[in-house]
Amino acid sequence: MVSALASVVYFPGYRSRAKSSCRQSTKLLPPALTHRYVFCRKFPTFLAMQLSGITTAKDMPVGLDKETLDDYSSQAKLLQEFTKTPSIDQAWIFKSDSANRSQAMFLFGQTDLLANKKRKFILSSHIAKSNDQSIDFQWSPFPVEMDDVSSIVPSPSGSKLLVIRHKENQSPMELEIWGSAHLEKSIRIPQSVHGTLYTDGWFEGISWNNEETHIAYVAEEPFQSKPVFNDSGFKVEGSADHDCGSWKGQGDWEEDWGETYSKKRRPALFIFNITSGEILAVKGIPRYLSAGQVVWAPSGSIISQKYLVFVGWSSDNGPQKTPRKLGMKYCYNRPCALYAVRAPLERESSNKGPLNANNVEDPSEAIALTDNLSSAFFPRFSPDGKYLVFLSARAAVESGVHWATNSLHRMDWPADGSPSPSAKISCVVPVVMSPEDDCFPGLYCSGFLPYPWLSNRHTIVLSSAWRSTRAIVSINILSGKVLQVSPSGTVYSWDVLALDGDDILAVSSSPIDPPQIKYGYCTRQMEQPSWSWLNVPCPLSGCFDKVRSLLSSKQCSILKIPVNNPSVTLPEGVKRPFEAIFVLHSNPKFEACKENKLDSACNPVILVLHGGPHAVSSTTYSKSLAFLSSLGYNILLVNYRGSLGFGEEALQSLPGNIGSQDVDDVLSALDYICGRGLVDGSKVAVLGGSHGGFLTTHLIAQAPRRFVAAATRNPLCNISLMVGTTDIPDWCYIEACGTEGKRFISETPSTEFLSLFYHKSPISHLSKASSIHLHQQTPFLKAPSVKKVKTPILFLLGAQDARIPVYNGLQFTMWARWAIKHAAGALLSRTLKAFTYNSEAVIPVELELPTTRVQAAVIPRLSAPFTFQPIFPVITSPQARCQGGNNGPIRALKYSKLESWTCYKQAIRKRIP
Numbered sequence: 001m002v003s004a005l006a007s008v009v010y011f012p013g014y015r016s017r018a019k020s021s022c023r024q025s026t027k028l029l030p031p032a033l034t035h036r037y038v039f040c041r042k043f044p045t046f047l048a049m050q051l052s053g054i055t056t057a058k059d060m061p062v063g064l065d066k067e068t069l070d071d072y073s074s075q076a077k078l079l080q081e082f083t084k085t086p087s088i089d090q091a092w093i094f095k096s097d098s099a100n101r102s103q104a105m106f107l108f109g110q111t112d113l114l115a116n117k118k119r120k121f122i123l124s125s126h127i128a129k130s131n132d133q134s135i136d137f138q139w140s141p142f143p144v145e146m147d148d149v150s151s152i153v154p155s156p157s158g159s160k161l162l163v164i165r166h167k168e169n170q171s172p173m174e175l176e177i178w179g180s181a182h183l184e185k186s187i188r189i190p191q192s193v194h195g196t197l198y199t200d201g202w203f204e205g206i207s208w209n210n211e212e213t214h215i216a217y218v219a220e221e222p223f224q225s226k227p228v229f230n231d232s233g234f235k236v237e238g239s240a241d242h243d244c245g246s247w248k249g250q251g252d253w254e255e256d257w258g259e260t261y262s263k264k265r266r267p268a269l270f271i272f273n274i275t276s277g278e279i280l281a282v283k284g285i286p287r288y289l290s291a292g293q294v295v296w297a298p299s300g301s302i303i304s305q306k307y308l309v310f311v312g313w314s315s316d317n318g319p320q321k322t323p324r325k326l327g328m329k330y331c332y333n334r335p336c337a338l339y340a341v342r343a344p345l346e347r348e349s350s351n352k353g354p355l356n357a358n359n360v361e362d363p364s365e366a367i368a369l370t371d372n373l374s375s376a377f378f379p380r381f382s383p384d385g386k387y388l389v390f391l392s393a394r395a396a397v398e399s400g401v402h403w404a405t406n407s408l409h410r411m412d413w414p415a416d417g418s419p420s421p422s423a424k425i426s427c428v429v430p431v432v433m434s435p436e437d438d439c440f441p442g443l444y445c446s447g448f449l450p451y452p453w454l455s456n457r458h459t460i461v462l463s464s465a466w467r468s469t470r471a472i473v474s475i476n477i478l479s480g481k482v483l484q485v486s487p488s489g490t491v492y493s494w495d496v497l498a499l500d501g502d503d504i505l506a507v508s509s510s511p512i513d514p515p516q517i518k519y520g521y522c523t524r525q526m527e528q529p530s531w532s533w534l535n536v537p538c539p540l541s542g543c544f545d546k547v548r549s550l551l552s553s554k555q556c557s558i559l560k561i562p563v564n565n566p567s568v569t570l571p572e573g574v575k576r577p578f579e580a581i582f583v584l585h586s587n588p589k590f591e592a593c594k595e596n597k598l599d600s601a602c603n604p605v606i607l608v609l610h611g612g613p614h615a616v617s618s619t620t621y622s623k624s625l626a627f628l629s630s631l632g633y634n635i636l637l638v639n640y641r642g643s644l645g646f647g648e649e650a651l652q653s654l655p656g657n658i659g660s661q662d663v664d665d666v667l668s669a670l671d672y673i674c675g676r677g678l679v680d681g682s683k684v685a686v687l688g689g690s691h692g693g694f695l696t697t698h699l700i701a702q703a704p705r706r707f708v709a710a711a712t713r714n715p716l717c718n719i720s721l722m723v724g725t726t727d728i729p730d731w732c733y734i735e736a737c738g739t740e741g742k743r744f745i746s747e748t749p750s751t752e753f754l755s756l757f758y759h760k761s762p763i764s765h766l767s768k769a770s771s772i773h774l775h776q777q778t779p780f781l782k783a784p785s786v787k788k789v790k791t792p793i794l795f796l797l798g799a800q801d802a803r804i805p806v807y808n809g810l811q812f813t814m815w816a817r818w819a820i821k822h823a824a825g826a827l828l829s830r831t832l833k834a835f836t837y838n839s840e841a842v843i844p845v846e847l848e849l850p851t852t853r854v855q856a857a858v859i860p861r862l863s864a865p866f867t868f869q870p871i872f873p874v875i876t877s878p879q880a881r882c883q884g885g886n887n888g889p890i891r892a893l894k895y896s897k898l899e900s901w902t903c904y905k906q907a908i909r910k911r912i913p
């Protein structure tokens with residue numbers, strides 16, 4: 001997203017202004033259909049042109065001159081250079097007979113820009129440790145692509161591999177069991193058994209039992225056939241057929257878990273009996289529970305009885321317990337609990353008929369294990385089976401914020417293996433309220449290794465946000481002692497990939513250092529563990545040579561920004577400095593800058609603002625930011641108070657103060673770098689999506705003179721519009737009113753709340769006054785004013801976004817249009833064209849204001865794999881959605897988009913002194 005937005009912001013190397021303006025080009029453009037046709041035809045030529053750098057006047061799209069095209073072309077090449085570098089996504093370690101040897105399997109990903117998809121491949125390596133602590137990695141000569149593979153999961157002994165194969169948008173799914181040299185078993189699973197497996201990292205759970213005879217997993221419950229009316233009346237059996245030609249009743253409305261999960265059926269548990277090849281539905285889970293994150297419980301005294309432990313989310317999680325599913329993505333505040341349920345190991349004789357996940361006659365009911373805790377997830381059993389360890393987002397559930405500091409808990413698992421609702425639960429790592437600088441700031445985990453244990457059986461290793469970095473920590477689950485395992489006091493971010501006995505395979509990076517595989521081992525000095533880290537040479541390193549050389553002159557630091565005028569009454573954690581990550585384009589005087597001694601630096605800066613608002617910008621390498629940095633921009637990522645990783649007090653200070661405290665913090669960070677001469681304050685761009693877009697639009701309205709360019713993806717511009725249309729209405733109350741707002745959450749907000757939401761929103765800055773004269777027949781709205789907004793801003797709006805629906809951003813642009821129409825003598829030029837971007841509707845809207853150019857492009861959001869291509873925008877047929885979702889092929893480059901960008905750039909250039 002970031003590269004998409006920011007690469008169009010301002011190009012320092014821009015030579016001359018394009019000769020034709022956007023307005024000229026739109027005049028020349030034929031109506032939408034012809035327009036599409038022309039572009040479709042030109043695609044191959046232009047693509048070749050982009051890739052080869054060859055341009056001819058004949059082939060040039062209307063409105064672009066050769067120099068502009070050369071610019072796009074060279075940046076397209078550079079973007080390719082950054083995008084094609086692989087990412088290190090996952091790793092597994094396999095023990096060998098020798099203590100000093102093991103094998104590793106790495107899953108890498110590589111973005112294919114033109115296909116708009118991520119390709120996945122596996123590369124293996126032998127690891128040999130010698131006594132002098134040196135490590136040798138012997139890599140296989142070539143990677144193997146994992147085509148159509150959605151997951152791979154090795155068995156506990158490492159002798160078998162589960163491969164889940166799923167061709168996009170096709171059923172059935174296939175489960176394969178591989179031995180070391182051959183395919184042992186393969187089954188296809190029809191939709192009547194279950195739908196797609198959940199591999200989303202949240203509901204997801206795929207767990208082998210210790211005997212390696214069964215695999216438990218989470219998948220969409222089977223398709224329930226719906227009653228159908230056809231030409232001959234009511235069809236009793238119903239049908240799953242798709243018939244677009246006629247109207248049919250579609251049965252009851254089914255709720256889903258909002259953004260990312262729209263149209264996904266309820267997650268339910270299934271077991272694959274490897275010997276018989278049967279799929280068994282796990283029974284006893286009430287329909288109001290969505291089940292996920294399943295693991296096998298240790299075998300108890302009754303060998304024939306096996307239990308599964310899973311997380312259950314009740315559909316009754318809405319405001320004031322109204323039965324409504326609220327959005328789950330990024331929302332850790334949804335109550336959830338651990339449950340245990342009997343695992344069916346083979347088909348019972350009474351259950352020989354078609355499988356049905358909802359067989360109510362089954363006697364084995366799920367047992368709630370954590371009823372006293374409002375949230376429990378990521379369950380992991382200790383290797384000796386004595387403890388069940390899990391995370392809790394209790395602080396989020398209780399306060400209502402969508403993400404807060406986690407706590408870690410330990411349940412004593414009954415010795416006879418029978419799950420008990422009254423088992424003792426202890427808190428291992430509590431919520432940290434106000435951490436001192438450089439001290440452990442609390443847990444902020446969005447993932448957990450399947451097997452996180454060191455050999456002492458009571459220490460787990462995990463990765464967590466730690467202020468502006470990511471860090472690896474070890475936690476003793478008996479003593480609660482937390483140690484930072486990755487090096488501290490640097491700008492690097494670390495993530496654990498896998499454990500090799502007591503050694504750790506990890507990846508480390510920074511905004512200017514591409515990912516590097518690391519191998520860590522522990523030495524003890526005076527009983528204090530200390531970790532040493534070795535660089536692992538990897539064939540991948542070569543892929544980064546060009547990128548590394550482009551980034552070699554950049555510098556990165558984490559700045560501590562003092563809070564502006566903190567009130568004495570504020571809690572300590574809210575008064576402490578917050579942080580910003582600063583990536584400086586080459587500047588030999590950087591050290592002097594840091595020491596406050598420099599007064600000028602010329603390169604422009606891009607402010608990058610994360611969303612949430614309870615999320616964090618970390619120093620983990622980002623291809624898009626590195627690309628921007630290589631173009632010559634300084635980058636500032638502000639972790640305003642409310643971000644994750646800085647303790648609970650600072651986090652909880654933001655709800656109720658959005659639009660002011662966060663905006664002030666961003667401006668303080670900007671003042672900080674401008675005041676120290678680290679950047680040129682007259683060349684500042686700002687970008688962010690969602691809540692980051694809320695900040696972006698607030699900033700250009702509240703501080704219009706400070707930004708020469710802005711770009712936003714799915715911005716939240718009007719909370720009073722959001723509340724009635726989003727999948728997370730509760731968010732509006734909590735963030736606008738503070739956690740007190742929890743008491744007032746309602747599906748039918750009062751006018752007082754709607755007014756409050758409006759006044760907290762960026763859109764309120766577009767309006768001069770909103771007094772409605774009720775005595776008049778037609779309500780009259782005083783003319784809004786957009787005079788305040790001067791910054792050219794690019795809107796990228798996801799047509800299918802359930803979180804911040806598209807109209808939130810569109811309204812901002814439309815409001816501006818309305819305002820202009822009513823402003824005397826103002827000139828309005830508007831082009832509304834229907835395009836598609838990767839098969840979804842794209843509607844660029846251009847508004848020419850005297851000082852402001854607003855553009856909107858409707859693009860998909862969160863539809864994986866999501867890569868917006870700033871240099872290779874595409875169109876397909878505008879009807880693509882109706883014609884069948886995502887399978888519309890890329891047909892053309894959208895020249896007009898380039899033209900829009902050119903205009904946008906020109907608008908920006910006008911603002912740069």
Ligand SMILES: CC(=O)N[C@@H](C)C(=O)N[C@@H](C)C(=O)O
Nearest residue numbers: 330402611612689690691692
């Ligand atoms: C909880 C949540 O989704 N909040 C949105 C307002 C938001 O800012 N989302 C961010 C994380 C995004 O990038 O979508």
